[in-house]
Amino acid sequence: MTDPLETLKTSIQTLAESKKYVTLRDILSTMNAADIASLFEDNMPEEIIPLLYRLLPKELAADTFVEMDPETQQLLIKGFSDNELKEVVDELYVDDAVDLVEEMPANVVKRILSQADAEKRRMINTILKYPEDSAGSIMTTEFVELRPHMTVEDAILHIRRSGINKETINNCYVSSKDRKLMGVVTIRRLILAEPEETMEELMEDNIISVNTMEDQETVAQQFSKYNLIAMPVVDGENRLVGIVTVDDVLDVLEEEVTEDIEKMAAIVPSEKPYFRQSIFDLWKSRIPWLLLLMISATFTGIIITGFEESLAKFVVLTAYIPMLMDTGGNSGSQASVTIIRGISLNEIEFKDIFRVMWKEIRVALMCGATLAVCNFAKLLLFDRLTILVALTICLTLVVTVFIAKLVGCTLPLIAYRLGFDPAVMASPFITTIVDAISLLVYFQFATRLLGL
Amino acid sequence: MTDPLETLKTSIQTLAESKKYVTLRDILSTMNAADIASLFEDNMPEEIIPLLYRLLPKELAADTFVEMDPETQQLLIKGFSDNELKEVVDELYVDDAVDLVEEMPANVVKRILSQADAEKRRMINTILKYPEDSAGSIMTTEFVELRPHMTVEDAILHIRRSGINKETINNCYVSSKDRKLMGVVTIRRLILAEPEETMEELMEDNIISVNTMEDQETVAQQFSKYNLIAMPVVDGENRLVGIVTVDDVLDVLEEEVTEDIEKMAAIVPSEKPYFRQSIFDLWKSRIPWLLLLMISATFTGIIITGFEESLAKFVVLTAYIPMLMDTGGNSGSQASVTIIRGISLNEIEFKDIFRVMWKEIRVALMCGATLAVCNFAKLLLFDRLTILVALTICLTLVVTVFIAKLVGCTLPLIAYRLGFDPAVMASPFITTIVDAISLLVYFQFATRLLGL
Numbered sequence: 001m002t003d004p005l006e007t008l009k010t011s012i013q014t015l016a017e018s019k020k021y022v023t024l025r026d027i028l029s030t031m032n033a034a035d036i037a038s039l040f041e042d043n044m045p046e047e048i049i050p051l052l053y054r055l056l057p058k059e060l061a062a063d064t065f066v067e068m069d070p071e072t073q074q075l076l077i078k079g080f081s082d083n084e085l086k087e088v089v090d091e092l093y094v095d096d097a098v099d100l101v102e103e104m105p106a107n108v109v110k111r112i113l114s115q116a117d118a119e120k121r122r123m124i125n126t127i128l129k130y131p132e133d134s135a136g137s138i139m140t141t142e143f144v145e146l147r148p149h150m151t152v153e154d155a156i157l158h159i160r161r162s163g164i165n166k167e168t169i170n171n172c173y174v175s176s177k178d179r180k181l182m183g184v185v186t187i188r189r190l191i192l193a194e195p196e197e198t199m200e201e202l203m204e205d206n207i208i209s210v211n212t213m214e215d216q217e218t219v220a221q222q223f224s225k226y227n228l229i230a231m232p233v234v235d236g237e238n239r240l241v242g243i244v245t246v247d248d249v250l251d252v253l254e255e256e257v258t259e260d261i262e263k264m265a266a267i268v269p270s271e272k273p274y275f276r277q278s279i280f281d282l283w284k285s286r287i288p289w290l291l292l293l294m295i296s297a298t299f300t301g302i303i304i305t306g307f308e309e310s311l312a313k314f315v316v317l318t319a320y321i322p323m324l325m326d327t328g329g330n331s332g333s334q335a336s337v338t339i340i341r342g343i344s345l346n347e348i349e350f351k352d353i354f355r356v357m358w359k360e361i362r363v364a365l366m367c368g369a370t371l372a373v374c375n376f377a378k379l380l381l382f383d384r385l386t387i388l389v390a391l392t393i394c395l396t397l398v399v400t401v402f403i404a405k406l407v408g409c410t411l412p413l414i415a416y417r418l419g420f421d422p423a424v425m426a427s428p429f430i431t432t433i434v435d436a437i438s439l440l441v442y443f444q445f446a447t448r449l450l451g452l
Numbered sequence: 453m454t455d456p457l458e459t460l461k462t463s464i465q466t467l468a469e470s471k472k473y474v475t476l477r478d479i480l481s482t483m484n485a486a487d488i489a490s491l492f493e494d495n496m497p498e499e500i501i502p503l504l505y506r507l508l509p510k511e512l513a514a515d516t517f518v519e520m521d522p523e524t525q526q527l528l529i530k531g532f533s534d535n536e537l538k539e540v541v542d543e544l545y546v547d548d549a550v551d552l553v554e555e556m557p558a559n560v561v562k563r564i565l566s567q568a569d570a571e572k573r574r575m576i577n578t579i580l581k582y583p584e585d586s587a588g589s590i591m592t593t594e595f596v597e598l599r600p601h602m603t604v605e606d607a608i609l610h611i612r613r614s615g616i617n618k619e620t621i622n623n624c625y626v627s628s629k630d631r632k633l634m635g636v637v638t639i640r641r642l643i644l645a646e647p648e649e650t651m652e653e654l655m656e657d658n659i660i661s662v663n664t665m666e667d668q669e670t671v672a673q674q675f676s677k678y679n680l681i682a683m684p685v686v687d688g689e690n691r692l693v694g695i696v697t698v699d700d701v702l703d704v705l706e707e708e709v710t711e712d713i714e715k716m717a718a719i720v721p722s723e724k725p726y727f728r729q730s731i732f733d734l735w736k737s738r739i740p741w742l743l744l745l746m747i748s749a750t751f752t753g754i755i756i757t758g759f760e761e762s763l764a765k766f767v768v769l770t771a772y773i774p775m776l777m778d779t780g781g782n783s784g785s786q787a788s789v790t791i792i793r794g795i796s797l798n799e800i801e802f803k804d805i806f807r808v809m810w811k812e813i814r815v816a817l818m819c820g821a822t823l824a825v826c827n828f829a830k831l832l833l834f835d836r837l838t839i840l841v842a843l844t845i846c847l848t849l850v851v852t853v854f855i856a857k858l859v860g861c862t863l864p865l866i867a868y869r870l871g872f873d874p875a876v877m878a879s880p881f882i883t884t885i886v887d888a889i890s891l892l893v894y895f896q897f898a899t900r901l902l903g904l
Contacts, residue, residue, distance in 0.1 A: 030658055034677050160644055169640050170622045170681070187639050188621050192612055206482055224706065225486050227699035229622070229681055246698050247679035253702070254676060257709050258793055261716075265789035265879065266782050274794045275804075279811060283818045286786050290853075293782055294823055295830075297775035304771040315764050319756040322777060322887050323749035329781070330718050330745055330880045334738050337717035341710055342726045352727075359731060366735045371746055383753075401742075427717065427879055428782045435774055 009039060016048050025055045033063035040064075040072055050079045062091030069276065070103040077108055086115040094123045095140035095248065101128065127242070135219050136212035138252060139233045139242030144172040148182060148200040152193045155185070168245050171230040174203045179239040181232055183207055209234050212241060216252045221346060223249045260344060264337060264426035266293065293428055299436045300325075307443045316385065317446060320393050324442060328400040328434040331367065333427030335360055335408030340422045343412060350417040356409050364405035368398035392445045400438035407433055461491060468500050477507045485512060489519035502531045514543030521728070522555040529560055538567040546575045547592035547700065553580065579694070587671050588664035590704060591685045591694030596624040600634060600652040604645045607637070620697050623682040626655045631691040633684055635659055661686050664693060668704045673798065675701045712796060716789060716878035718745065741880065748884045752891055759895045768837065769898060772845050776894060780852040780886040783819060785879030787812055787860030792874045795864060802869040808861050816857035820850035844897045852890035859885055 015024050028036060036056070040049050053076055056064060065073065065088055077085060089097065089112060097116065101109050101124060113121055123141045130136025144162070146155050159169055172190070174183045183203030193202055209232045210219050222231065223246060233242040259269040266289035270277055277285075304311070304321075311318055339356060342348035348356065372394040379390035408430050412422035467476050480488060488508070492501050505528055508516060517525065517540050529537060541549065541564060549568070553561050553576060565573055575593045582588025596614070598607050611621055624642070626635045635655030645654055661684045662671050674683065675698060685694040711721040718741035722729055729737075756763070756773075763770055791808060794800035800808065824846040831842035860882050864874035 032658065032660065032678060034679075156643060169643070187643065191608060191621070191639065191643065206484065208484065224699075224702040226484060227486075227702075229698060246681060246702075247676075250676040250679075250698075250702075250705070253705060254797065258797070261713065261789060261793050264713075264716075265785050267786050267790065273797070273799045274790060275799065275807070279814045279818065282811070282815045283822075286783075286815065287819055287822055290779060290782055290786075290819060290823060291826060294775060294779050294827065297778050298830075300774035300778075301771040301835075304774070305768070308767045308771070311770060312764055312767050315760045316757070318763060318770050318773075319753040319760070321770075321773060322752035322756070322891070323746060325774060325777065326749050326752075326880075326883060326887065327742060327746050329883070330742055331738075333717050333879070334719050334742075337713060338719065338726060341713050345706065345710070345725070347725045347727065355727070359734070362731045363734045363738065366731065367739055367742060370735075370739055371742060374743060375746065378747075378750075427785070428778075431778060431781070435778065439774070 009042060009044065012039070012052070013045070013048065016051060021055060024052065028052065028056055029060065033060060034067045036060075036064045037067035037069075037072075041069055046075060050076055058087065059091060062088055066092065066096045066100075069273075071276070073100065074104060074108060077104070077111070082111075082115060085111060089115045089120070090117070093140060094120065094127065094142050095138070097124050098127045098137075130212055133216045134212060135210045135214040135216060135233050135244060136242070138216050138219070138248050139212070139244045140248075141242045143230075143232075143243040144169050145179075145240065146172050146174045146185065146199050148174055148176070148198065148203070150199045151195065152190055152197050152202070153195040155190060155199060168230055168243070171243070173232050173240055173243070174199045175240045181207065181209055181234050181238055181240045184232070207232065209238075210244070211236070217256045219244055220249045220252045220256065224253075225346075260340070260423045263421060263423035264340065266290070266426075266428040289428065293432055296432045297435070299432075300439055303436060303439045303443070307446075310443065310446065314389075314446065314450060316389060317392070317442070321439070321442070324393070324396055324400055324438050325431075325435050327371065327397060328404045328438045329427065329431035331364070331401045332404035332408035332430035332434045335364075335405045336412050336426050336430050339409050339412045340426060343416050343422050348413070350413055353410065353413045356413065357406065360405045360409040361402070364402045365398075367405070368401035371401065372397045388449050392442070392449045395445050395449075396438060396442045399441045400434065403437050403441075404430065404434045407437075461494060461496065464491070464504070465497070465500065468503060473507060476504065480504065480508055481512065485515035486519045488512075488516045489521075489524075492516075492524055493521055498527060502528055510539065511543060514540055518544065518548045518552075521725075523728075525552065526556060526560060529556070529563070534563075534567060537563060541567045541572070542569070545592060546572065546579065546594050547590070549576050550579045550589075582664055585668045586664060587662045587666040587668060587685050587696060588694070590668050590671070590700050591664075591696045592700075593694045595682075595684075595695040596621050597631075597692065598624050598626045598637065598651050600626055600628070600650065600655070602651045603647065604642055604649050604654070605647045607642060607651060620682055620695070623695070625684050625692055625695070626651045627692045633659065633661055633686050633690055633692045636684070659684065661690075662696070663688070669708045671696055672701045672704045672708065676705075677798075712792070712875045715873060715875035716792065718742070718878075718880040745880055745884055749887070751884075751888045755888060755891045755895070759898075762895065762898065766841075766898065766902060768841060769844070769894070773891070773894070776845070776848055776852055776890050777883075777887050779823065779849060780856045780890045781879065781883035783816070783853045784856035784860035784882035784886045787816075787857045788864050788878050788882050791861050791864045792878060795868050795874050800865070802865055805862065805865045808865065809858065812857045812861040813854070816854045817850075819857070820853035823853060824849045840901050844894070844901045847897050847901075848890065848894045851893045852886065855889050855893075856882065856886045859889075 012024065049072065053061060097120065101112060104112065116124065126141060127137060127139065144159055146158065150158065170187050172185045172187065173181060174185060175181055183205040184207050185199055185203045189202050208222060208226055210222065212233055212235055219231065222228065229246045231244045232240055233244060235241050262269045268285040268288055270281060270285050339348060375397060376390055376394045379385045379393060411425040411430065415425045416422040464476065501524065505513060549572065553564060556564065568576065578593060579589060579591065596611055598610065602610065607624065622639050624637045624639065625633060626637060627633055635657040636659050637651055637655045641654050660674060660678055662674065664685055664687055671683065674680065681698045683696050684692055685696060687693050714721045720737040720740055722733060722737050791800060827849060828842055828846045831837045831845060863877040863882065867877045868874040
């Protein structure tokens with residue numbers, strides 16, 4: 001299986017070494033910005049990258065620049081003349097320019113801003129002042145703004161004159177003189193309308209907008225709930241300040257999901273992709289929870305120590321501790337992960353807590369019973385335990401699964417209600433709690449049934 | 453904190469009971485389809501729903517219908533006259549009609565198809581024949597198709613004449629006479645171009661398309677990689693058969709992420725939201741892995757039984773088994789979840805396996821060392837163990853973390869290479885393996901250091 005990207009990379013390197021620039025230019029011009037960026041980042045020798053980049057047609061070059069990772073961008077900027085840098089910055093959309101500025105070290109940022117024209121610099125600074133992960137920070141300030149009295153003809157003229165630089169003109173926004181958002185006109189509607197109709201007549205005024213300070217995750221949820229491709233962003237006085245487009249929402253969704261998954265696995269989230277995290281970064285994001293959970297596991301140790309003498313009499317019981325704990329952990333994480341995902345998809349709310357508990361209780365009893373019956377048969381037939389010992393283990397199993405599911409489904413909802421991130425209440429956390437409880441139950445049953 | 457939706461629901465119910473239909477119609481007309489649908493689904497009494505639905509303006513009614521869950525849709529259809537059903541079906545976009553047909557029981561499907569006109573029925577059937585989760589199954593066959601020789605004026609006329617029914621006209625596709633895909637023209641380009649320019653001159657021919665049989669997850673990845681809002685779908689001969697739009701991709705992403713998260717938590721994925729799954733559904737999706745993992749935990753039992761006599765001599769060692777196992781499980785799942793997510797974001801590939809291992813080995817040693825040092829202090833100072841016992845526990849800890857991270861990072865990559873879903877190689881699976889290994893290591897150290 002040869003990787004086509006690998007083949008392409010080799011040919012391009014060979015061509016670059018033998019200075020076949022015309023051929024290279026021809027090849028690269030047929031490619032997509034995203035593909036060229038992947039090509040550059042995939043272990044391409046550092047000295048070839050600026051050379052190849054300079055072969056790209058101007059617009060493609062800017063698009064490719066946006067797609068590259070910060071390391072490669074910095075490498076290129078280092079080699080740029082001021083003029084070359086200005087060319088790139090001029091081609092960048094404002095929101096992409098902001099992303100760039102956020103990733104670069106201070107001295108590079110200074111160079112970039114000095115090359116941007118005054119208007120762009122102002123727009124970049126506007127977006128930069130919004131808190132990270134807010135709607136304001138992911139919006140662009142380049143969009144088409146129309147006035148209610150404009151006719152279709154006026155609007156098209158306006159778009160033609162100004163629209164060529166706007167990131168998306170699929171949705172045009174209508175605002176009053178004091179910039180209050182009034183409605184939206186899709187380009188589709190414009191093209192299908194008669195030339196003399198006005199924006200006021202055409203626009204949809206039942207419009208979904210978002211405040212600059214709204215969390216980006218909420219913005220993304222609105223996009224998927226209302227099937228949007230763009231959404232206007234307004235300030236506290238309902239003045240139109242920018243728009244968020246669906247391509248940025250896709251990135252937000254990816255980022256937020258990764259964050260949730262990391263939290264569920266007891267990792268402190270990082271925004272960098274795996275290979276861009278140093279081993280120290282990885283250590284820093286993993287050690288806090290490992291330490292905390294290790295210390296919490298002290299409780300299980302204390303419980304076992306408390307029953308040390310009884311265990312010494314019935315050593316066989318020790319052999320089933322891992323099975324009980326793992327089953328408890330798995331049962332609990334099934335419930336908690338289901339609920340956490342339901343919360344983040346807005347399918348489950350805090351007010352559903354009793355409905356959820358009632359459901360989980362019944363599922364827990366069914367799962368517990370199934371596992372206990374299978375295990376009971378195995379303990380008697382294969383492990384040849386006495387009925388009483390097998391009963392101790394299987395009763396503990398049922399109770400453990402029951403408690404695990406109950407803890408697993410309630411903790412995320414309670415965390416959510418208290419304003420914490422429910423994702424933290426996933427497998428590792430639940431396991432630690434369920435471990436302790438199931439051991440207590442185990443020893444209780446053992447004391448009663450086996451007379452320890 | 454009163455929920456505004458709750459308040460609105462109460463007023464609407466009261467208005468419905470006092471038969472204030474004009475007021476109701478006015479309120480509902482100002483609302484979004486998605487919001488009306490949530491309102492209907494949120495415990496609204498069943499008899500009121502059809503009544504309210506009939507108050508909606510025709511187009512809003514169809515939009516609302518699409519947003520509702522299958523139960524509510526079925527409830528409405530049951531009460532529809534053939535005429536009313538026809539009105540809804542006529543307003544539905546083809547891809548939404550397909551979704552509806554897929555969710556309804558056979559007798560309802562028959563009624564729906566009999567009310568669709570011949571053209572729509574043909575289109576529905578075309579899409580239905582593609583396998584679930586393929587690009588073909590999520591595409592729509594309603595799109596604007598242009599010919600290369602058309603001028604901008606022709607194109608706009610063509611769109612005006614036919615486009616009003618098309619789900620999206622933001623991207624128009626140019627195809628040859630035998631329907632081979634040639635290029636794409638955005639509506640933005642059309643509106644900015646001169647009337648006499650031809651499609652051939654305007655179109656972007658470096659076009660990203662997808663085959664009907666391609667997996668929907670791949671399609672979604674392309675959207676986010678290339679920042680698309682629509683993508684043409686072609687058959688084996690590169691003939692244009694449909695388009696996928698970004699709103700459907702958002703749904704696909706949500707679905708695929710939920711599936712991955714469920715797999716990571718040892719749940720057999722289900723497509724239904726939580727509250728639409730019966731307790732039997734939930735049991736069915738949770739019990740297989742619980743059973744399998746319970747049986748695998750037998751190994752840990754066997755290992756402990758093998759060292760039963762030694763354990764009886766040094767009962768204190770038992771108290772630290774849960775801590776060692778949990779820390780191993782958590783360390784392993786941190787690594788595996790990171791790698792699984794990296795694979796699904798296309799950041800990590802199989803060829804990176806040695807790079808990943810080298811990184812994880814170093815992180816594992818750093819984490820292991822940190823944990824061991826903290827634990828050693830705690831064991832000596834608080835638990836008052838002897839140095840040799842504390843050493844046994846802490847050395848095991850280092851080795852366990854090391855093995856957990858190594859197993860955690862390699863198994864998902866190997867699964868991926870072999871064509872299995874890496875998501876299955878997450879926490880529960882890794883925990884079971886690491887449990888057994890860490891116990892073996894524990895008893896080895898105990899034998900050597902404590903002379904058991």
